[in-house]
Amino acid sequence: MKGALGARCVLAALLPGACAAPTVSLREGARTYTAERYETVLERWTRVGHAYTFQGLEDQIAVTATFESWDFRWAYVVRYASDFRLSPSARTQLLDTSLREARRENVFYVALYTQSRRWGELTRPTSAWRVLLVDDHENAIAPIAVDPLARPGALERTYFPYTTVWRQVYRVRFPRRVSVPGRGEVEFLGDQVRFFLLRFAGPLGHTDLRWSVEG
Numbered sequence: 342m343k344g345a346l347g348a349r350c351v352l353a354a355l356l357p358g359a360c361a362a363p364t365v366s367l368r369e370g371a372r373t374y375t376a377e378r379y380e381t382v383l384e385r386w387t388r389v390g391h392a393y394t395f396q397g398l399e400d401q402i403a404v405t406a407t408f409e410s411w412d413f414r415w416a417y418v419v420r421y422a423s424d425f426r427l428s429p430s431a432r433t434q435l436l437d438t439s440l441r442e443a444r445r446e447n448v449f450y451v452a453l454y455t456q457s458r459r460w461g462e463l464t465r466p467t468s469a470w471r472v473l474l475v476d477d478h479e480n481a482i483a484p485i486a487v488d489p490l491a492r493p494g495a496l497e498r499t500y501f502p503y504t505t506v507w508r509q510v511y512r513v514r515f516p517r518r519v520s521v522p523g524r525g526e527v528e529f530l531g532d533q534v535r536f537f538l539l540r541f542a543g544p545l546g547h548t549d550l551r552w553s554v555e556g
Contacts, residue, residue, distance in 0.1 A: 362388060364555045365410070367530060372415040376423035382416035383407060383500070388539070392546030401545040402461070402470060404453040405503045406513075408539075408552060414439045417500065424499075446485070447474060447515040447530065449539055450501055452508040460545070461509050463487045469545050474515045474529070475538040482529060486514040513539075 363385045387407045391400050418439055422432035455461035460469035464487050473481040490497060490510040497504045504510055518526045530537055539550040
């Protein structure tokens with residue numbers, strides 16, 4: 342890839358409609374990915390958002406996020422196992438661990454830039470931004486955890502190449518199942534969801550990163 346994802350993301354941000362984001366599938370099940378397919382899968386599950394100043398000349402926030410879905414995790418593990426020359430049994434164990442997490446939580450890898458670094462510290466009360474997961478009926482849930490990656494290393498910069506020294510990096514975790522009055526526990530992103538948003542909002546503006554779902 343080496344810049345291809347970043348170039349496409351910049352193009353999509355500057356020319357809406359010039360590079361439409363691909364639809365995604367939330368279906369589980371086995372995949373047949375090779376290590377070479379990782380960059381294509383990464384692009385499918387990655388979105389870019391901006392909130393600009395009133396004059397539109399500067400970013401209040403620039404954010405790129407990858408949904409670490411069932412599908413994405415499968416491709417990630419295949420690439421990781423290939424790079425580290427893992428044995429088949431070690432790869433299977435790593436995949437099983439990752440997919441178990443996918444069944445518990447909806448996790449997003451987030452890299453963001455803000456004019457003031459303090460405003461972009463999502464774990465602090467001084468943050469100017471609140472992040473929510475929103476479904477196609479405008480139901481919204483807050484994260485159950487926001488885990489900062491203080492010093493992203495070779496793994497993050499290789500597998501998420503939009504990671505840079507100018508950006509703050511987090512894993513933002515949401516519950517996969519939520520309680521609904523009269524219905525009990527249900528999948529927040531269930532079978533019928535048409536799209537979902539990762540929303541960043543606050544006094545400086547807002548931006549929605551959108552994933553449209555197949556079918």
